[in-house]
Amino acid sequence: MKGTTQATAVRPRTDRWLTLNGWFVFAFLYLPIFVVVVFSFSGAQNVGIWGGFSMRWYERMLGNDQLLNALRNSLWVALWSTIVSTIFGTAAALALDRYRKWVSRGAFDAILYLPVIIPDVTMAVMLLLWFTQVGVPLGRVSILIAHIAFNISFVAIVVRARLAHMDPAMEEAGADLYASRWQVFRRVTLPLIMPGVLGGGLLALTLSLDDVVITSFVQGPGATTLPVYVFGLIRRAVTPEINAVSTLMVTASMILVLTSLAIQNRGQKE
Amino acid sequence: MQGQTAVGLSSVTKKFGEDVVAVDDVDLEIEDGEFFSLLGPSGCGKTTTLRMIAGLEFPTDGSVRIFGEEMGLRPPNKRPVNTVFQSYALFPHMNVEDNIGFGLRMQKVEKTEIRTRVGETIDLVRLTGLNTRRPGALSGGQQQRVALARALVNQPKVLLLDEPLGALDLKLRQTMQLELKDIQANVGITFVYVTHDQEEALTMSDRIAVMDEGKLAQVGGSEDIYESPSSLFVASFVGEMSFLPGEIAESGSVRLAGGEVVQARTGSLAPGTSVTLTLRPEKLHLYGDASEAPSGRNAIDGTVTRKTFFGGALSYEVDLGASGSFDVRVENIPSMKRWDVGDKVVVDFHTEAATALAE
Numbered sequence: 110m111k112g113t114t115q116a117t118a119v120r121p122r123t124d125r126w127l128t129l130n131g132w133f134v135f136a137f138l139y140l141p142i143f144v145v146v147v148f149s150f151s152g153a154q155n156v157g158i159w160g161g162f163s164m165r166w167y168e169r170m171l172g173n174d175q176l177l178n179a180l181r182n183s184l185w186v187a188l189w190s191t192i193v194s195t196i197f198g199t200a201a202a203l204a205l206d207r208y209r210k211w212v213s214r215g216a217f218d219a220i221l222y223l224p225v226i227i228p229d230v231t232m233a234v235m236l237l238l239w240f241t242q243v244g245v246p247l248g249r250v251s252i253l254i255a256h257i258a259f260n261i262s263f264v265a266i267v268v269r270a271r272l273a274h275m276d277p278a279m280e281e282a283g284a285d286l287y288a289s290r291w292q293v294f295r296r297v298t299l300p301l302i303m304p305g306v307l308g309g310g311l312l313a314l315t316l317s318l319d320d321v322v323i324t325s326f327v328q329g330p331g332a333t334t335l336p337v338y339v340f341g342l343i344r345r346a347v348t349p350e351i352n353a354v355s356t357l358m359v360t361a362s363m364i365l366v367l368t369s370l371a372i373q374n375r376g377q378k379e
Numbered sequence: 380m381q382g383q384t385a386v387g388l389s390s391v392t393k394k395f396g397e398d399v400v401a402v403d404d405v406d407l408e409i410e411d412g413e414f415f416s417l418l419g420p421s422g423c424g425k426t427t428t429l430r431m432i433a434g435l436e437f438p439t440d441g442s443v444r445i446f447g448e449e450m451g452l453r454p455p456n457k458r459p460v461n462t463v464f465q466s467y468a469l470f471p472h473m474n475v476e477d478n479i480g481f482g483l484r485m486q487k488v489e490k491t492e493i494r495t496r497v498g499e500t501i502d503l504v505r506l507t508g509l510n511t512r513r514p515g516a517l518s519g520g521q522q523q524r525v526a527l528a529r530a531l532v533n534q535p536k537v538l539l540l541d542e543p544l545g546a547l548d549l550k551l552r553q554t555m556q557l558e559l560k561d562i563q564a565n566v567g568i569t570f571v572y573v574t575h576d577q578e579e580a581l582t583m584s585d586r587i588a589v590m591d592e593g594k595l596a597q598v599g600g601s602e603d604i605y606e607s608p609s610s611l612f613v614a615s616f617v618g619e620m621s622f623l624p625g626e627i628a629e630s631g632s633v634r635l636a637g638g639e640v641v642q643a644r645t646g647s648l649a650p651g652t653s654v655t656l657t658l659r660p661e662k663l664h665l666y667g668d669a670s671e672a673p674s675g676r677n678a679i680d681g682t683v684t685r686k687t688f689f690g691g692a693l694s695y696e697v698d699l700g701a702s703g704s705f706d707v708r709v710e711n712i713p714s715m716k717r718w719d720v721g722d723k724v725v726v727d728f729h730t731e732a733a734t735a736l737a738e
């Protein structure tokens with residue numbers, strides 16, 4: 110607090126410009142979203158025209174079976190891919206943190222970052238080729254496997270960051286105080302990395318709910334997710350129904366991101 | 380100190396990788412009920428030695444015994460010892476009570492007994508009233524007490540302490556030193572205490588092992604180590620010490636580089652051996668001229684070249700010309716005679732105050 114007051118006193122002009130820039134960035138990011146949210150309540154038939162307040166597009170959305178099916182798929186894939194990738198991602202992070210003498214650690218480390226670095230399209234093509242080679246039928250299950258594949262990396266990265274800040278003496282103290290290896294993990298390690306695990310899990314959930322590119326490659330007939338369905342709608346005809354769907358998705362994503370931030374913040378303070 | 384051996388190390392060696400030897404062939408017997416310190420500069424292997432007793436590291440060679448029992452590859456949770464860590468390693472997600480009770484819970488001690496013992500230990504380390512605080516809301520000194528209580532509550536056969544006072548400020552450290560010593564006398568548990576602070580080791584310990592580059596340099600009581608260091612390393616590491624180069628003239632006397640012959644403890648060193656004469660600054664006396672000095676003792680002429688005021692004492696650097704120079708420490712008492720830089724003085728010391736040590 111003290112620092113802020115001082116900076117304002119010393120360099121008021123720079124400060125004013127920075128504030129302005131801040132608002133500009135916010136406007137740039139959030140104005141389009143704001144527009145979508147406003148127009149989702151518009152009664153007009155066309156997308157960019159205000160036709161008075163109405164909930165008709167929300168009603169129509171709820172009556173659209175295809176859309177609801179896509180939503181169900183999205184939630185199913187997001188939930189299971191989050192659970193599986195959080196467990197495996199955390200395990201991978203622990204392994205990379207612990208087994209420093211492990212010969213292939215460097216290689217494994219690099220491979221783990223791959224899904225984060227390479228373009229989605231590349232990953233999508235790779236997965237599609239692999240599914241057809243191995244003979245996995247395209248559908249909900251192939252989407253789930255694809256989402257697990259990229260989510261593990263994100264969870265592992267978040268959990269590793271948390272592990273790096275942990276005093277190694279914590280686990281030694283646990284062992285010194287008669288805890289078995291499992292008890293040390295259960296009573297000391299896990300509670301300490303929990304903010305990272307939950308944060309990573311929420312990130313996985315968000316990424317899974319948002320993914321379009323990879324899903325659209327590995328989806329099968331009748332099994333698509335909400336974002337991919339919306340993308341399809343736009344290509345056919347742009348109706349304000351999309352605004353309603355988008356508003357719903359933005360709200361859900363925001364809640365997830367804010368929860369994730371709150372959990373990570375709480376962890377940092379301890 | 381007559382009793383059972385609490386901790387025994389036999390030719391214990393610890394290597395990290397191929398060529399880093401942290402602990403080199405150490406033999407050590409720590410008696411039951413002793414306050415024993417491992418003293419040495421950082422990197423001398425003292426912490427590694429402690430960790431091998433705790434089971435947090437395993438010796439590359441040799442064996443560790445606790446009350447006669449061979450420890451081998453036994454993990455830390457199966458050893459009758461507890462550790463106070465340098466960083467305290469308090470569990471941030473548990474309050475003071477739960478931190479202290481952790482070890483008892485893991486040993487499946489009955490709930491009512493846990494409550495009683497945790498309560499008693501909290502009183503013992505004077506943390507009464509802080510039971511439900513989280514470690515993050517405690518001061519450094521309080522955290523230190525929680526770490527101590529968390530180990531003591533298990534009534535270990537040996538308590539291991541890894542520089543537990545290192546993070547505290549000087550005043551608090553001195554209070555805690557006395558308190559730790561009291562607690563040890565109260566509970567009667569063997570303490571193995573790792574420190575790089577020689578004063579701390581001298582104040583608290585029954586016996587000290589001075590370590591240097593993974594080896595034991597000397598093991599003995601505090602006074603032994605201070606009064607009769609066995610090597611130049613121990614002499615320079617423990618307490619203030621001045622060094623003058625010379626050689627043994629005959630048994631009981633040393634010829635300094637400038638030709639003066641002084642009486643000193645020479646042990647069994649043969650005449651002609653080149654040695655370093657070690658002198659404790661507080662055991663030397665300054666006089667205006669030789670007639671004032673007690674007769675029959677060492678009296679060497681010198682010049683005061685520096686004067687440092689410490690409050691309770693003054694330190695003079697005295698130059699002997701070709702023989703080198705040393706420090707003299709004088710208590711600041713009313714009858715004390717003050718000297719100035721440039722004054723000609725006679726330095727006198729008792730034979731017992733000068734020890735010749737071979738390189």
